[in-house]
Amino acid sequence: MTIITTERAGDVLVVISNNPPVNALGHAVRDGLAKAIDAAAADPAIKAVVIRCEGRTFFAGADITEFGKPMKDPQLPELLERIEALDKPVVAAIHGTALGGGLETALACHYRVAVPSAKLGLPEVKLGILPGAGGTQRLPRVVGAEAALEMIVGGAPIGAKKAAEVGLVDRLAAEDNLAAEAIAFAREVADKRPLPRTSERKAVAEPGVFEAFRAKNAKKMKGFEAPEACIEAIQAAIDLPFREGLEVERRLIAKLIVSDQSKAQRHIFFAERAAAKVDGLPADTPLIPVKSVGVIGAGTMGGGIAMNFLSIGVPVTILEAEQAALDRGVGVIAKNYANNVKSGRMTEAQVEKAMALLKPTLSYDDLAQADLVIEAVFENMDVKKEVFARLDKAAKPGAILATNTSYLDVDEIASVTARPEYVLGMHFFSPANVMKLLEVVRGAKTSDSVLATAMALAKQIRKIAVVAGVCHGFIGNRMLKPRQDQAGQLILEGAKPSDVDRVFLDFGFPMGPFQLADLAGLDIGWHRDPTRRETVREALCAEGRLGQKSGGGFYDYDEKRQRTPSPVAERIIAEFAAAKGIPQRQISDEEIRERCLYTMVNEGAKILEEGKAQRASDIDVVWVYGYGWPVYRGGPMLWADQIGLKTVVDGLKRQADRLGPDFSLSPLLVAKAEKGETFN
Incomplete structure (x- = not known):
């Protein structure tokens, strides 16, 4: 031609x-x-x-x-x-x-x-x-x-x-x-x-x-x-x-x-495209037509998930256990759409069309004709298994059943159904109508057609999808855990919350871990017993410090929610550390970086070792689009490549005594560092 x-x-x-x-x-x-x-x-x-x-x-x-x-x-x-x-x-x-x-x-x-x-x-x-x-x-x-x-x-x-x-x-x-x-x-x-x-x-x-x-x-x-x-x-x-x-x-x-920044940004450009390709999945894998969707749970997450489909003209049936929760959820969807009109992202006519496709219900029977049902209920294995057992009976043969779990074992959830090959994870990020990332979790028995359909749907609803294997926290949250654990330990050892957050902000994150905790609310999952103080968060909640919404958490907040370091929070943290017998000391920015960020790279290497991510660049896509990793640093694995894997290994060895008894170096990371190799 x-x-x-x-x-x-x-x-x-x-x-x-x-x-x-x-x-x-x-x-x-x-x-x-x-x-x-x-x-x-x-x-x-x-x-x-x-x-x-x-x-x-x-x-x-x-x-x-x-x-x-x-x-x-x-x-x-x-x-x-x-x-x-x-x-x-x-x-x-x-x-x-x-x-x-x-x-x-x-x-x-x-x-x-x-x-x-x-x-x-x-x-x-x-x-x-x-x-x-x-x-x-x-x-x-x-x-x-x-x-x-x-x-x-x-x-x-x-x-x-x-x-x-x-x-x-x-x-x-x-x-x-x-x-x-x-x-x-x-x-x-x-x-x-x-x-x-x-x-x-x-x-x-x-x-x-x-x-x-x-x-x-x-x-x-x-x-x-x-x-x-x-x-x-x-x-x-x-x-x-x-x-x-x-x-x-x-x-x-x-x-x-020739700058590291441009190399990082171009890396993400190509990584995003590579993430759409699933190893071992034939290009001609037949897709399952999805003309209607069910969503179980009308909370923030369920409502956001529903909006993705309504906005592209796919009818959604949204299910709740109680009428009040259902009404509240539909109200939030309507409010989000009203904000889209206000900001010029949608017209009134587009919103009316989307809302007309929404069917609220209290009955599982109304999910009988859905081609895909996404569960977005409380993050608890017993609750999710109960939902899937009911859903298996209500959904038609051939319907895809997806869980929006952030951490839990998708295979265990699938085990209560008679169709584990039709079950997979679709982990949306909050707010689900805004955030671009979707972790698609492939179960041990998930069929090729179900996986291919989920990946194709992600593109339709304008998400960037990354395939993950089944493990606790999948890719993103699994790597988040060592970071959060180390941040929590560092403030007990003498770093101020504002010191830790500053290192993250200087690195390019939009927020540090303690700013983020205050924004989300420290009382999420709190048992509400002020006499039980097993963590710093529980100690802060017991003193009425619930985060931004209460005017104080790890920081103090004024009426405009501007934060300042809190002497009260610092006292509570110091008292908690003393009660645990943890001595306080001066902690350098370098130590904060090594313990919070190098441990993430190490966990990413373990994910690759175990085959829970297809490629290092997929991990980078998850962190850039789901967790605010600065795009000009290209994701944790590319950043590690750029600073040198030997630098990462040396830093982790330096901190090994402080990283806790459960820490172990990834053999893949060590081997690559010794050979002078990179992940990407």
Whole structure:
């Protein structure tokens, strides 16, 4: 198949790319475009050129298979200069998405025509880099500094209508008539001179726009290197001639592309795609049609799970044991949807459509026709087994039965049913209607079709799914436990909660473990007996310190819920430690890091040893999307690779006496460290 073809529409040369699935700008595409532009230049009968794409999208970016390899000529910057230098108007006809190099190509064209449903963007910042083919120099010259900052530093695409408002798109075409309207537009501008070359325009910036943008986005940009580099490149577009601005762009991207941050962000980009592939699962595994879903439990988790399906048009029957709990759950779903309308994420009509698909019930009989039933009840094995025994009788043959357990043995839950091959774990993260991660837990008897269906469904409800094996806590919570245990032990040995949290915040986590505990509420699972004080949490609860909601937990809180270190909490912790005979001492940040983070890497290595995760990068995906691990550190296993596995092993050996009697080093971690290997 020839990827780039041309056809004549009278005096207009139409250049067509057909490089499925996303018309990526690989070498064959670049070479074909260059030859077509040269042919247009050499033919006096050609008055204008239209560049368009077959399939579902305009050029959606670089060819990711070329990442990290030497690029063949013509490289994209050189190609774009040839397009822009042509002395005949070139029109980009945009549908689908024009992203990254795709939008840079459109910017090098003299005009842009797009259908209203098209999206245009420069998302390179999400890979820890910046647009490297003139995007940081051309876009501000077309739309101004303010809009360019939003698009390049924010990285989110904009719709074609918005693009037309800011001057990025010259004309909107009918959805079903793009090719013809682009050709007509090319004829219209064929004789207009001078040609509107983006490199020749003056980029404009309102006074103070850069300072205002930095201030507004400081929290979002904290810790990331690429956003500041993007700002510097856009500033160069304002301050310098085009050629000098390009030099700044190239210098900045050359530095970013070899940085640990960009390697980490690109690692997550590929890891997310790899996670969708299940080892040993044939590509042609038949899927089970899921046209209706049941959810057992209308609490925060059950309601959030239901919303995922309602929002894509799948009817949901939600079951509770009591009417009051059912009404409360439906009310929370309605409130969440109302907030979506308020924030502009959904329209009133979309919410009405979703809510109309919700059927609340108190009877298991109403789950009889569901193709998939997800249990989201209290995290207790006896309760879950009772639910599954009833569900097994109520659900139709062939229905998938899923548990949303965070820790418990999926095989034990499946054992009370007559269909263990139809049982698996679907561990959503709270709030389930927002968080992107889904741990899909494959039981010993889970069938291939059931697993494949769960993975396909995850994509439909816009989740990033990772397959986990059955073990206590699966991937994420299993690794969370040693971290939490060590954090709790450290404050008994003399570290302040604020010291531990600061190390996490400096590392790039959105919250430290004690901030998080206060936010969730220290009384979750508390037995309510103030005389029983077996843990620090119980001691704090006994003193009425339940977290943010009570004005005090590990921290003190003001009326705006701003935290300050608490002398009261520190006294309670010191008294508890004294009662246990634990002496207090000064603890370094390095010790906090080694005991909290290195132990996580060690547990991750054990998960790999036992085959409970398919690959190290799956563990990284779980931690980035489920637990707030900073994406610019690439997940715990990639981070360990970057700092060196020997560093991790040496740190764990240094702390071994303090890590408790249950701690043991992972043989896989030790072996890889000794051989100088990495996990990824």
